[in-house]
Amino acid sequence: MTALSVNLNKIALLRNSRGRDYPNVLQYAQKLLAMGVDGITVHPRQDERHATRKDTRELANLIKHHPSAEFNVEGFPSESFMALIAETKPDQCTLVPDGPDQLTSDHGWDLHQHATEVTTLAQQLNHMNVRCSVFLDPDLEQVRLAAQCGVDRIELYTESYAQAYGQDNQHEVLARYREATKLATSLGLGVNAGHDLDLHNLKDFLTIPDILEVSIGHALTIESLEMGVGQVISRYLEICASAA
Ligand SMILES: CC(=O)[C@@H](O)[C@H](O)COP(=O)(O)O
Ligand SMILES: NCC(=O)COP(=O)(O)O
Secondary structure (H helix, E strand, C coil): CCEEEEECHHHHHHHHCCCCCCCCHHHHHHHHHHHCCCEEEECCCCCCCCCCHHHHHHHHHHHHCCCCCEEEEEECCCHHHHHHHHHHCCCEEEECCCCCCCCCCCCCCCHHHHHHHHHHHHHHHHHHCCEEEEEECCCHHHHHHHHHHCCCEEEEECHHHHHHCCCCCHHHHHHHHHHHHHHHHHCCCEEEEECCCCCCCHHHHCCCCCEEEEEECHHHHHHHHHHHHHHHHHHHHHHHHCCC
């Protein structure tokens, strides 16, 4: 079984667009945990345009009361991000090589360049008792380097799989993820996956054995809107139709 960790960044983004606490991120997390999701993910970016540092603190407190659920905090390992991790001690910290002005995550680590830094960060997280995962393209050489850095898991960046899904190269691309997962597992690394996974492409992706966790947010939020819109519009129409 693969754990589903729901990324609440897009709920936070909606909330931030109005300056009120609606929708409430914490209440969403509570609702999702009650529905049986295995974990909550946030990716607090430097400009706090989605999940904020405050959200991260509050979610950490909430999830401590749900021992069967995990809290995964993703982000670029700036000094302030690492201080937030030390303070909130999530179950897992996923290091992502994002620049501060990036629209969204769009590449994994290049461990030829960043092995020393990632090794030090993995040691720091280990001392905090926080599982260390690194965001990685499905590249065998990068997987080998990740194992040498002493991380616990890798998170495979699945955007290229999502792009290929339904196209002629789908099987070829999926095979790269399969090989990367197989190698990682044989080297003792756990494997997570995420980015642009959705209700259409997830099932085929999970034909790869040993994917421990998927974190999903963007599509899941849109799918929730799409699947709920019919019911909501009917109710509005009912109210409008009954108006004097
Ligand atoms: C690392 C990763 O893939 C996710 O954290 C994802 O990037 C969330 O991105 P947004 O901040 O764009 O919702
Ligand atoms: N780590 C990936 C994640 O948390 C969610 O990515 P997306 O579903 O928002 O693309």
